[in-house]
Amino acid sequence: MARYIGSRLVQAIPVLFLVSVAVFSIIHLTPGDPAYVLLGPNALPDQVKEIRAELGLDRPLPVQYAVWVSRVVRGDLGRSYLNGFPVIGLLDRAWPVTLQVTIGALLVALAVAVPLALLTVRFRRTWVDHAAGAFVAVAYGMPTFWVAILLVFVLSIRLRWLPPSGYVSLGQDPGQALRLLLMPSIALSLGVASVLARFLRATLLEELAREYVRTARAKGLAERAVLYRHATRNALVPVVTVLGMQFGAFMGGAVLTEAIFGLPGVGRLLWNSVLSRDYAVVQAAVLVSAVVFVLINLLTDLCYGLLDPRIRYG
Amino acid sequence: MGTAAAAISPSVLARAAQAQGKGQVTVGLPADILNFDPSMKQFSTYPVIRQVYSKLLDYTVAYQPVPDLAVSWKIADDYRSATFKLRPGVKFHNGRTMTAKDVVAVFERAMNPEFGQNLVTLTSGQGMRAVTAVDDTTVRFDYEYQTPNILDTIQEVDIIAPEAFSQLRQTTIGTGPFKVAEWVPNDHVALDRFPQYWNSGRPSLERVTLKPFNNPDAMVTALQTGTIDIAISLPYPQAARLRAEHDLVIQGDSTGAFLNNFEMNPQRPPFDKKLVRQAMQYAVDRETILKTVYAGLGQVRVAPYPPNSTAYNPELNKRYRFDLARAKQLLTQAGYPNGFKFTAPITPASADYPQAAQILKADLAKIGVDMEIQLVDIARFVPMLFGGQFDMTYAFVALNKDPLTLFRNSAYRTFSSPVFPQGNFPAGYVDTINAARHTVVKEARYNLFTKIQEILLDEAWMIPVCSHEVISGWLKSVHGFSWDIDFEIQLDNTSKS
Numbered sequence: 063m064a065r066y067i068g069s070r071l072v073q074a075i076p077v078l079f080l081v082s083v084a085v086f087s088i089i090h091l092t093p094g095d096p097a098y099v100l101l102g103p104n105a106l107p108d109q110v111k112e113i114r115a116e117l118g119l120d121r122p123l124p125v126q127y128a129v130w131v132s133r134v135v136r137g138d139l140g141r142s143y144l145n146g147f148p149v150i151g152l153l154d155r156a157w158p159v160t161l162q163v164t165i166g167a168l169l170v171a172l173a174v175a176v177p178l179a180l181l182t183v184r185f186r187r188t189w190v191d192h193a194a195g196a197f198v199a200v201a202y203g204m205p206t207f208w209v210a211i212l213l214v215f216v217l218s219i220r221l222r223w224l225p226p227s228g229y230v231s232l233g234q235d236p237g238q239a240l241r242l243l244l245m246p247s248i249a250l251s252l253g254v255a256s257v258l259a260r261f262l263r264a265t266l267l268e269e270l271a272r273e274y275v276r277t278a279r280a281k282g283l284a285e286r287a288v289l290y291r292h293a294t295r296n297a298l299v300p301v302v303t304v305l306g307m308q309f310g311a312f313m314g315g316a317v318l319t320e321a322i323f324g325l326p327g328v329g330r331l332l333w334n335s336v337l338s339r340d341y342a343v344v345q346a347a348v349l350v351s352a353v354v355f356v357l358i359n360l361l362t363d364l365c366y367g368l369l370d371p372r373i374r375y376g
Numbered sequence: 377m378g379t380a381a382a383a384i385s386p387s388v389l390a391r392a393a394q395a396q397g398k399g400q401v402t403v404g405l406p407a408d409i410l411n412f413d414p415s416m417k418q419f420s421t422y423p424v425i426r427q428v429y430s431k432l433l434d435y436t437v438a439y440q441p442v443p444d445l446a447v448s449w450k451i452a453d454d455y456r457s458a459t460f461k462l463r464p465g466v467k468f469h470n471g472r473t474m475t476a477k478d479v480v481a482v483f484e485r486a487m488n489p490e491f492g493q494n495l496v497t498l499t500s501g502q503g504m505r506a507v508t509a510v511d512d513t514t515v516r517f518d519y520e521y522q523t524p525n526i527l528d529t530i531q532e533v534d535i536i537a538p539e540a541f542s543q544l545r546q547t548t549i550g551t552g553p554f555k556v557a558e559w560v561p562n563d564h565v566a567l568d569r570f571p572q573y574w575n576s577g578r579p580s581l582e583r584v585t586l587k588p589f590n591n592p593d594a595m596v597t598a599l600q601t602g603t604i605d606i607a608i609s610l611p612y613p614q615a616a617r618l619r620a621e622h623d624l625v626i627q628g629d630s631t632g633a634f635l636n637n638f639e640m641n642p643q644r645p646p647f648d649k650k651l652v653r654q655a656m657q658y659a660v661d662r663e664t665i666l667k668t669v670y671a672g673l674g675q676v677r678v679a680p681y682p683p684n685s686t687a688y689n690p691e692l693n694k695r696y697r698f699d700l701a702r703a704k705q706l707l708t709q710a711g712y713p714n715g716f717k718f719t720a721p722i723t724p725a726s727a728d729y730p731q732a733a734q735i736l737k738a739d740l741a742k743i744g745v746d747m748e749i750q751l752v753d754i755a756r757f758v759p760m761l762f763g764g765q766f767d768m769t770y771a772f773v774a775l776n777k778d779p780l781t782l783f784r785n786s787a788y789r790t791f792s793s794p795v796f797p798q799g800n801f802p803a804g805y806v807d808t809i810n811a812a813r814h815t816v817v818k819e820a821r822y823n824l825f826t827k828i829q830e831i832l833l834d835e836a837w838m839i840p841v842c843s844h845e846v847i848s849g850w851l852k853s854v855h856g857f858s859w860d861i862d863f864e865i866q867l868d869n870t871s872k873s
Contacts, residue, residue: 094755099760100410102418102494105762106792109493145561146413146545148730152561200405214594218601221685226597227561321590324598326563330590339755 067360074356078349082134084108085348086127089341095119096143096339117143129220130345139350140342142335152331157350159229160327162239163319166247167254168305174251175258182259183266184289204258206315210249210322211339217245227324253307253315261304265297271317299369306362310355377784399582401854401872403865404607407560408588412548414534415486415493423586423608426471426864427567429534429550430574432460432479432515433527436859437631441527445535445551445574449787455522455816458496458530463515467572468537469548469555476509480539483507483517491541497784498532505815524816525778553579553868562588579868592727599624599849605872606850606857608865610666611727612671615847621867623852628845628864632682633776636665636728638736638839639761639787640768641795645805646718647767653836656768657696658703659739666842669731673845679829680775680782680840686818687779687825691745695833704743715744718767722749723757729770762786764794772844776861779825783809787838795837804834 068123093286097113098105114120118129133140139149159222178198182191224241232239269275278288317329335343365374407420414425432446446460466474486495487504502520510516517530537549547556551574554567565586569579587604589595592611599607600621610618610626619626638660640647662676675682679692704830707715722733730751737747747768752760760766773785783789790806793799808831812824833840848865850857856869 093759094753095759096755097758098758100416100418100756102416102758105494106497109490110762111491142561144545145559147561155560156562198594211593214597219597222601225603226596226601227594228587228603320592323585324591324594326560326590331562333590337753337755 063364067364070360070363077356078352079081081352082131082345082349083116083127085345086130089336089339089344090123090126092339094339095344096341098340100144106217111297113367120299130342134346134349139346142343143340149342152343153328153346153350156326156328156331156347158231159325160313160316160320162232162243163246163250163316163325163327166243167250167312167315168309170247170251171258171308172305174255175262178255178259179262180289180294181267182263183270186267198256198259201252202260204252206249206253207322209252209288210245210319213245213249214322227322229325242339246323248323249322250312250315250319254311257308258301258304262297262301265300266293269293269297295369299366302365302369306358309358313355399580400585401605401867401870402496402582402585402587402603403586403867404598405586406592406595407590408611409559409565409586410557412556413493413544414536415491415495417498420646424565424567425534426552426860426866426868427554427584428548428552428556429536430466430552431532431534432462432530433717434776435531437629437859437861441531445479445545449527451526455524455526456519458517458526459510460515460517460530462515463574464513464653466574468551468552469570470537470539471572472537474535474537474551475512475557475762476515477512478538479515479535480509481506482535483533485538486533489829495533497789501784502529502780504529516819522814522816524813524821525780526779528777546859550704554581554584557583564588572805573868575868580871581867584867593701596849599851601760605854606848606865608846608848610847610849612669612673615671615673618849624847624849625852626847627755628847629859631776631844631859631861631863632675632684632770632843633774633861633863634844634846635677635680635682635775636732636770636772636841636844637680637787638768638793638841639766640836640837640839641764643764643795643797644767646710646712646716647837649710650835651706652712654696654834655703655706655710655835657836657839658699658706659743659745659823660662660696660736660839660841661698661739662841665700665732665735668735669728670842670844672845673847674843676842677682679833680773680788680838681779681825681829682843685775685779686822687829688773689822689826689829692826692833698739700739700743707743707745707849715740715746717748719748719750719754720768720770721757721760721766722770723754724751725754725757728844733770762794764797774862779821780809780813788832802831805831805835 083112090273097110101109118126120152141148178194182194185191195214214226217224224245228242230239230242275288275293278292314326320327320330321333328351332347335347373375383782397836398508402422405423408423409421410416410418412419412424414429427850431443432444433441433449434444435441445463445466447463448462449458451458462476462479468474483499484507486492487500489496491704502525503523504517505520506518508516513660519526535551540549546559553570553573557568559565567584573579585763595607596610596614598604615626618624635848640653640656642648642653666674666676677693678696679689681687703741707713720733722729724730730749733749740747761771763770774787775782786794788803790809807829808824812828815821815824846863853873855871857867858869
């Protein structure tokens with residue numbers, strides 16, 4: 063197992079190198095200049111020149127890249143061009159917010175998708191199956207931002223049940239933190255929940271057609287036990303793969319949900335930093351997101367072994 | 377879902393408000409502050425300025441000077457110096473007493489091209505030559521030449537404790553009614569009451585939280601539901617609807633400080649021809665733009681100055697009116713009977729910019745001119761604007777206070793001009809501005825500013841459209857919320873019932 067994890071981490075190095083080159087090139091080749099963002103439209107040319115020199119932007123791009131990478135490998139992600147805060151501190155504050163929303167969305171997606179898939183399989187070709195199918199189709203078709211706006215309109219403005227925006231950490235006030243996370247988690251999860259429900263339904267139907275299921279039924283096991291104890295566990299392996307891949311979708315969707323719900327997460331930090339060309343923050347945020355994505359994929363692969371004892375890591 | 381919602385109880389918001397208490401307000405902002413350095417003069421940083429800093433003097437919205445850290449001042453008869461008497465016993469947020477030496481250090485920083493940022497053009501750029509501490513509570517300002525706008529040059533500068541100069545990107549030490557408690561970038565700025573504030577009895581609030589919203593609609597919702605107490609820069613399309621809500625106060629800034637302009641580049645064809653630029657002046661439907669884009673909040677302007685300015689001349693505002701037939705006629709005279717095509721980079725950083733551009737585009741299409749709107753984000757737009765990399769664009773300039781304020785904006789200024797990079801300004805433009813800069817006689821100045829505006833209208837590279845008002849909204853339980861002439865919001869007299 064340790065050897066497998068080690069080799070996967072080594073394989074991640076070229077991936078992260080390519081990500082670093084890509085993000086550095088894209089953000090630096092995008093027109094715009096942080097010096098002008100700092101100084102505004104009435105800046106004088108000499109002032110712009112001074113700020114660019116101070117930020118190291120007057121050096122050739124390969125030199126800037128080499129300086130950045132040499133710092134990153136030593137654990138120094140640099141400082142924000144705009145406010146001088148260490149980037150690592152900004153990410154340290156933002157990541158827990160995004161992770162809370164992402165995990166919240168993951169839990170909501172599972173809480174919706176698994177029962178829905180089981181229901182549709184259990185009551186296949188009945189009105190329950192059709193109704194669930196219709197719900198899944200509608201949920202899949204609704205854009206995240208639209209669901210978010212709808213939730214705010216109904217739950218905050220009309221019913222006044224939930225605050226429309228804001229963030230407090232779980233440690234600060236767990237009750238209020240969960241209330242504030244509820245709407246973003248639902249908004250972010252619906253699309254993924256519908257994909258998961260469809261996928262789980264299809265794999266469950268495949269599993270139910272296999273010989274081990276016929277044997278279980280022949281031995282006189284109750285249909286409920288066949289479905290929940292045997293078929294569902296085997297059907298979960300491909301579902302975990304989909305879930306791991308959807309994690310990236312959650313992180314992408316966080317940019318929108320964080321803007322709508324006023325959450326100070328990575329998505330919002332990245333959005334603001336791109337607009338103000340805060341290169342140091344953009345580069346670090348994307349690189350750290352890539353690391354997280356690589357780790358999630360590794361975790362996903364390790365989960366296979368827990369779900370299917372036949373899978374061994376060498 | 378229903379169970380979860382029921383468990384939350386119907387009035388989370390009321391509870392939140394109760395928890396927040398009467399001594400605290402949360403102010404929603406359209407963007408996070410950039411830092412605490414007032415010399416940057418960044419619009420996004422304005423909401424924090426008047427909370428943590430004071431100036432020697434300030435202006436009311438009606439441009440009346442009022443004492444702040446100075447109790448009195450005297451301008452020399454020749455307008456080449458001014459002496460300010462400081463308020464004794466004023467404390468910085470670190471408990472140290474402010475002296476004349478601190479004020480000198482602050483102004484020297486403002487005049488220093490290395491550190492003064494945008495204050496350089498507002499101080500030494502306006503003739504300020506030396507600042508001297510006469511004694512512990514007296515400061516003398518000397519100018520290179522007769523300077524009619526002496527008070528403006530001093531009002532622009534916020535007093536910072538010199539020991540905080542190196543920390544301004546993250547925190548500060550001022551003398552204002554609130555001190556910085558914490559800044560969590562991307563989330564909030566928390567300010568606590570400064571008990572040693574010179575104006576005893578103020579502020580009444582214990583804490584102010586400034587909260588940025590990326591999404592203006594989310595800020596509106598937060599205001600409607602009482603999650604925040606005050607919101608700055610509300611979107612125009614929502615103003616009328618919000619006015620109908622009984623528990624909100626919605627108000628425009630009424631400073632008249634912000635003038636929207638279409639700006640043409642006279643170095644690029646076809647805008648290098650004066651007749652084409654004048655045709656554009658006739659093609660802009662100012663009334664429609666004001667009414668549909670800015671909810672009617674503001675005034676149509678043909679000449680730049682507002683009615684409360686000493687340079688205002690009502691006759692000049694009659695020079696151009698919306699007349700597409702006349703525009704077409706001028707284009708024909710200029711050699712473009714079939715129109716032409718051009719590109720206008722417009723930033724969507726503020727929703728009104730593309731909307732105003734769309735209205736002009738539609739009108740120009742009627743006379744055969746194809747205006748291609750190129751949407752560019754603000755980080756790309758500013759270098760384009762500054763570098764003159766546009767045929768035409770749309771932006772606002774600030775022109776409150778002395779009429780000379782107008783000429784610190786890049787498109788109007790006489791140095792480092794993006795639209796006249798070779799210094800090839802229209803005849804008489806620079807000389808007349810310089811004459812106004814050194815003239816203190818009221819009638820003579822008025823005549824000079826009229827002449828400058830006549831040059832501007834005739835050469836027509838700038839098309840003033842209308843002033844716009846920044847719309848703020850607050851709960852009716854909030855009292856005493858105000859702002860100064862620069863639309864720097866003031867919370868020192870704000871309370872909550």
